[in-house]
Amino acid sequence: MMFSPQDGWQAFAAPAKLNLFLHIVGRRADGYHLLQSVFQLIDLADTLYLRVRADGDVVHHNPLPDVPASQDLIVRAARLLQQETGCTAGVDLGIEKRIPMGGGLGGGSSDAATVLLALNRLWNLQLSREKLMQIGLQLGADVPFFIYGQNAFVEGIGEIMTPLTTPDGFFLVLHPQVHVPTPAIFKADDLVRDTLPITAQAIDYQQTRNDLEAVACRLFPALLPARAALAQHLPTRMTGSGACFFAFSASQNEIARVISRLPNGATVFEAKSLSRHPLYEYAV
Numbered sequence: 001m002m003f004s005p006q007d008g009w010q011a012f013a014a015p016a017k018l019n020l021f022l023h024i025v026g027r028r029a030d031g032y033h034l035l036q037s038v039f040q041l042i043d044l045a046d047t048l049y050l051r052v053r054a055d056g057d058v059v060h061h062n063p064l065p066d067v068p069a070s071q072d073l074i075v076r077a078a079r080l081l082q083q084e085t086g087c088t089a090g091v092d093l094g095i096e097k098r099i100p101m102g103g104g105l106g107g108g109s110s111d112a113a114t115v116l117l118a119l120n121r122l123w124n125l126q127l128s129r130e131k132l133m134q135i136g137l138q139l140g141a142d143v144p145f146f147i148y149g150q151n152a153f154v155e156g157i158g159e160i161m162t163p164l165t166t167p168d169g170f171f172l173v174l175h176p177q178v179h180v181p182t183p184a185i186f187k188a189d190d191l192v193r194d195t196l197p198i199t200a201q202a203i204d205y206q207q208t209r210n211d212l213e214a215v216a217c218r219l220f221p222a223l224l225p226a227r228a229a230l231a232q233h234l235p236t237r238m239t240g241s242g243a244c245f246f247a248f249s250a251s252q253n254e255i256a257r258v259i260s261r262l263p264n265g266a267t268v269f270e271a272k273s274l275s276r277h278p279l280y281e282y283a284v
């Protein structure tokens with residue numbers, strides 16, 4: 001093990017999210033889209049390794065192949081937290097990546113949120129959840145949700161939360177190995193931007209959808225066979241701006257059965273719903 005406790009490393013989970021639905025209800029003056037979505041935490045997770053340094057440096061020990069250390073959200077999260085608090089301690093960082101990148105699963109945002117939550121404790125900053133969420137929003141629209149730490153009806157660009165109980169169960173997540181760039185989806189002329197707002201108290205999931213899905217499938221038709229393979233077995237939806245699709249079942253056996261029937265070579269994950277972020281208690 002590269003980051004062992006004997007060497008002073010501590011491990012922290014960074015869970016993925018699914019957007020059970022995602023409606024675009026408007027646009028801000030700066031062009032960012034206003035959304036309404038239910039964000040669901042799942043137990044598919046990256047592992048972050050942290051070790052406090054006295055010299056103030058932030059050092060990434062195993063940068064991802066396609067993300068330079070200085071751009072990695074975990075490094076940016078640690079540096080931003082130093083700036084915001086004047087903290088003079090530093091940190092060694094390592095990562096074991098399991099959440100597919102650019103999949104609409106919020107992996108990078110969750111990694112950043114876990115670093116903020118863990119350092120709040122390791123650097124003894126005593127920051128409130130609200131303050132950590134404000135800092136997190138500077139790193140990405142999905143970061144505040146992970147710091148909020150419970151399943152939620154999310155509005156604005158991702159900063160307004162209403163807690164929500166969602167059914168416990170199992171998700172099949174299918175990664176179609178197609179790269180879907182988020183900006184292209186939000187720029188598309190045919191994106192529906194005027195879905196009628198709903199309220200957290202009256203969600204009928206049958207009446208919801210992911211407004212980004214039709215655009216993603218039109219721009220990247222290679223998504224369609226993956227979607228169809230899963231939709232043959234269970235109701236299927238895209239998460240975030242793609243590329244992953246997911247299906248839900250209360251029965252783990254049913255998810256296992258569907259996985260066994262998907263075409264060979266498909267990249268699939270089975271995940272369980274989480275009701276709380278594993279680091280929920282780390283904000284004050």
Ligand SMILES: C[C@@](CO)(OP(=O)(O)O)[C@H](O)COP(=O)(O)OP(=O)(O)OC[C@H]1O[C@@H](n2ccc(N)nc2=O)[C@H](O)[C@@H]1O
Nearest residue numbers: 031032033104105106140141142157182183186240241242
């Ligand atoms: C749509 C969601 C739902 O979770 O997708 P995923 O990233 O998880 O797939 C997020 O809100 C994605 O937010 P975020 O992760 O910050 O998006 P980025 O990749 O930084 O955004 C790329 C570009 O998309 C556009 N964009 C993004 C978010 C938003 N609410 N409105 C936008 O118009 C902006 O032009 C932005 O410059």
Ligand SMILES: Nc1ncnc2c1ncn2[C@@H]1O[C@H](COP(=O)(O)OP(=O)(O)O)[C@@H](O)[C@H]1O
Nearest residue numbers: 072073074101102103104105106107108109111
């Ligand atoms: N720690 C990180 N993990 C994943 N992606 C990161 C990380 N830091 C920066 N990124 C960048 O953020 C992009 C989006 O990542 P990710 O959060 O995995 O997807 P999504 O926003 O679709 O849920 C990646 O393509 C990568 O360039």
